[in-house]
Amino acid sequence: MSNVVPADELRPAERRRTGPLPAGGRRRLAGGRRRLGAYLGFAAFLLVFGLPVYWILLSSVLPTGQLLSVPPTYATAHPTLDNLHRTAQQVPLVQYFTNSLLFALGASLLSVALSFLAAYAFARYRFRGSNALLLLFLLSMALPQIATTIPLFKLFQRLGLVNTHLGLILLEGSLLIPFTVWAMVSFVKQLPVELEQAAYVDGANFAQTMWLVIAPLLKPAFVTMFLINFITTWNELFYPLVFANTDATRPLTIGLVQLTQVNSGAATRPWDLMSTLSAFMIIPIIAVVAVGQRKIIAGLSSGYGR
């Protein structure tokens, strides 16, 4: 019953809020205009950011004749999967898809696991130089990939890691660590230290506390960072371009680059295959975004927004 507010207490506040009637009417009108503005802006936003995606998806189901028509075709009543058949004949789709999946799963699991340990140390222990070390971690993220790739390529050649899934996963996993640690530190800091102290008092040792107390509580953070890293790796182009030169290791991004090199001259490029492969790549990503958008936004803003 405690949530029932006496009517007398409610009314004065309400009267103050709406004010005299004519003013209220005018304000409602202004609010309506503002809302109309928001919807118009939203429509423009949908057009600008939705159209390219629609265009890629549309091109993948257009019959070849309409794909390169002048003027362009804006919609079709007869979508076709012919393009997909032709793409599957030219590109080892299943193999590349598996490679992309292995690459993305491996790199994101590796980076989340190692970053969790490091982030826990940064969040809970202050030792001499801990801030400097965290800063160094962050700075290594700013290093352009090309500034490390040549020696890495020579090193991986010597270790036999070029053209292996393991090599790609190690590279990308490591690349993802700085951002993951940075975002994860703030997630760990949100947990009260008392939880761990209580576990120690109850007789748990360090590993048990991490496993039974901390890890379950950080599950949302793990999911968030896993999703972000998964998407980043799925989209990664540079490392596979250098380190994956066999069909057994190439991810889908490289399949796409290979298609662009089939022919030179804009008109003869296999646009049908390229758009189909693009659609094939982005449909799973759009599904992941649709499911995990809230978590992804939380992770991105805790990483960049501070």
Place this chain on the structure above:
Amino acid sequence: MPVLADGAATTGTRPAPVAGPVGAYHETLGQRARWRIAHLLRFSWMPRRGWLIAAILLTPALVMRLFTSVYPFLNTAWLSFTDASPMNDGTHVVGLRNYQNVLTGAVPRQAIVFTIVFALLSTLAELGLGMALALLLNAPFRLRALARAVALIPWAIPAIVTALGFRFMFADGFGIIPDLLHHVGVNFHWLTSPTGAKAAVIAANVWRSVPFIALVILAGLQGIPPEVHQAARMDGAGALRTLRSIVVPLVAPLLVTMGVFMLIFQIGTFDIILGMTGGGPGTATQVLSYLAYQDAFVGLDYGPASAMAMLLFALVAVVGLGALWLFRKVEVDL
């Protein structure tokens, strides 16, 4: 801090399955696995000192970064002074010759200039449009959840797909953008003219990043307590005045950090250029990282490529130092 000494009692007992009023308590497979592992951890060692735990936790990540970032970076710095190439038998130190060649060559110089122009223009456009979009998404209207999901998509789809999509859309003849512009009376060759190609790659890059920046700024906007807006309205501030005097100063640190992040990332831009123009037409849209990649892995010339990579790093370092100065000014605490 762990308070117990080694060999203290451990949690060997797990909670007994509780028979609830409805039915028996069922352990899921995950729970069973968790307890199995906890059981194994029973005898794990309890380090007494905090720094030791920290060191153990940090080692795997540090080792990874050392091997894939610190060591290769130092090695690149060394290679930039040599004529290293997989084609050569021996490697000779050539002093500053690689840098001299890069800084005097017409193509690398053009690439340096366009790298800077690309990063600067992109970042400025992204911050402005990102702020505008954030304000729009912050307005109360239905479909806000949908708007956020849509805003994530340009960030989430591969840059190479974005690049190819825009290349398709900007193409003369069958492209949608020249066609739409044709209807409003603008006829322009995008990817086949140097200026057009430059504008097109920047536009595609801005398209890719604006919604993502807007989402981060949006998180900042939502951190502004509503009382602040109410107070501003009480004091008679209009919408524009509130924006200029209250909202922008409050999210300024965020804008600065995002600007620095984007500048640094976009100095190393690669995917968009490779997918959209390949550096063309001619060398109009060539950037440092793509040129260095071509030199290293197509031309097999490690020396000049390393020199270009180091110049790229120098640009990043300049931005970073500028950022430290700016951060102090707008009081961003890292």
